[in-house]
Ligand SMILES: Nc1ncnc2c1ncn2[C@@H]1O[C@H](COP(=O)(O)OP(=O)(O)O)[C@@H](O)[C@H]1O
């Protein structure tokens with residue numbers, strides 16, 4: 001369980017990224033975080049794996065105070081949390097399998113990394129993760145030969161190979177066309193439902209969020225303004241989250257027509 005207790009994050013320049021946020025996320029939840037650009041979505045998820053420090057309140061994951069972790073403990077804590085980015089963060093000039101194998105680098109002696117000699121069981125785990133994402137046949141292709149959707153699947157396979165409890169995804173489908181975006185959202189849903197991995201996705205496409213996730217957290221200027229079932233979101237709530245400016249809501253025409 002992830003618990004935010006009155007968490008604030010003030011950046012060194014004085015900007016408040018999060019303002020007194022309290023929330024609980026149970027193991028296995030599928031959560032979408034929505035809000036305008038600059039609302040604090042990235043700040044929220046990046047606090048969970050300590051990509052940055054919070055400045056007030058407390059944040060715990062399965063009873064562990066995230067801010068208290070140091071050195072080796074922090075590194076092993078971070079390994080339980082997968083991170084997926086809009087830009088995939090792959091080494092595109094090398095093969096798919098090598099990208100997945102990089103998830104084992106922290107477990108290996110330096111010479112193995114240097115010479116690219118990975119133990120057999122790690123190769124097997126990597127191939128299994130690729131199979132899980134339906135791209136086993138791409139294992140020995142270079143990443144730069146793949147489509148955007150396939151690259152995001154490689155990033156997901158790399159994350160799965162480390163057996164995460166939680167996956168944090170920061171705008172994972174923002175760079176993809178609508179059809180591919182749906183396929184990648186299907187992958188997140190599959191991972192969430194079949195493996196009981198908690199999935200938190202920052203997503204500015206409201207219609208995709210409502211279609212896929214179970215719970216929506218709406219944030220505005222660092223504050224939570226909605227936290228509840230995706231199925232209970234209506235236009236009033238969207239207006240609150242998006243400051244009345246529904247033009248800025250990512251492709252929600254269908255939603256608006258329902259009114
Ligand atoms: N490293 C940083 N330094 C200073 N301000 C930042 C930094 N990162 C984000 N911010 C500010 O914090 C606020 C929240 O940003 P962010 O969490 O990136 O929003 P979102 O992901 O919803 O677009 C914004 O005002 C943004 O400009």
Ligand SMILES: [Mg+2]
Nearest residue numbers: 041042043202
């Ligand atoms: Mg962001």
